[in-house]
Amino acid sequence: MGKLETSPKNGARKSAGWQAEKSTMMQVAILESAIDCFIDLGYSNTTTAKIAEYAKVSRGAMMHHFPSRLRVLQAAIEYLHKKRLQEYDMLMANIDVPDRALSRAVFYESVQMAWRYANLPSFTAYQEILAASRTDRELAEFMAPVERDFENQYREHAKSMFPHWSDLGEYLDLAIDVVVFTTQGMALSHMVQNKEARVDKMLNFITDQLQLIYGSAVSES
Amino acid sequence: MGKLETSPKNGARKSAGWQAEKSTMMQVAILESAIDCFIDLGYSNTTTAKIAEYAKVSRGAMMHHFPSRLRVLQAAIEYLHKKRLQEYDMLMANIDVPDRALSRAVFYESVQMAWRYANLPSFTAYQEILAASRTDRELAEFMAPVERDFENQYREHAKSMFPHWSDLGEYLDLAIDVVVFTTQGMALSHMVQNKEARVDKMLNFITDQLQLIYGSAVSES
């Protein structure tokens, strides 16, 4: 009941490596299930049994591929990391900059994408892990390079998007911090009243600040 | 071994209510230990045994005062809530405003205090609880009014601190959000590189933004 495909379909005859394919399919299913568990149950409530249940796989089968809980979780974190890097590129690629003119619209779209980024399910999953890492030394060490990766991606993308700023590193870093801290602060806050309106105001406000920072940067150069 | 005072000291003769006093002493010790556990171990790793160990009390004694884990945790949350409200007042009372002049120094000190507030141990403990509440419906319902309390405190304090803004609710709310989201976003982010410098830049930047918002507010009135 509820297994993955257990035998090759008639159409696709037994190809040499179909077993390996099925194996990786299952592994992906397990990792994605682990991430879903982070989101639904929280990091520490993500048990091996729950992951297997989500993946519609017996716990024994899972333990065959990932010999311990830690291994599953670390693999899931790596999987999530790659996914988030991709999602970031996807979102930012959506920004419409007809002729690379630094209009307000460009800034605003960037801010909006950052906000969307902080509202993806993968962001929630990631925050669960980060929160757990605060009191889990081993996990924290595992996460450190991941965090560095993100900081680098932010900077690299910003550099390519706003080449004028490439030289003025300080202002660029400030602009990034403003956007990241604000959007993530909003995403992590549990706003009770008129969330939408406040978010909207904040996003517009940040956009204005970006323009201001940019103005300072160019006037200084 | 390692108990609280188990009998009245010679100096203080058996007063009528000393038993009740000792009882509340122990309860306070337990609640503070629970909060320490949140900080050291994380919310979900805070077991009844650990709390008792931290409080240097037998688990049985603890279960006598708090019949279930949930009760201890809820009592600890309420205790933490009061503590945080007090700490906020303490910090904000420190802001030196000689003649209520709205100089940059006043804004800056406010921002700095908000940053300090987000770096208190109690903030960490609180975030542990908030994070856990995301996947714990019962806890979330328990936390909702607490969150409202804080939002109200922010607004009330800001109103009293900047009476000129009292009428322009929108700008005041924006200013509060800017400070809260930014400082909390920073506190929750795991900055890897030159944290101090970035924080310093952000605090100064926010201060400038507050002045700007204030300028918009007064020019509109």
Added chain:
DNA sequence: CATTTAAAAAACAATCCTGTATGTTTTGGC
């Protein structure tokens, strides 16, 4: 087709945690 190997499922032991139940000490009133 038979056999060997990998994959999957199930069963098991060890640990931890909660809640309760039972036993012991201490306190306050008489």
Added chain:
DNA sequence: GCCAAAACATACAGGATTGTTTTTTAAATG
């Protein structure tokens, strides 16, 4: 001093979770 009640300590049962072991099933190969 004595007794009832509370405060405190210890012991135990039930459930959950992890990792291991054992059994069963499926696949690959000669």
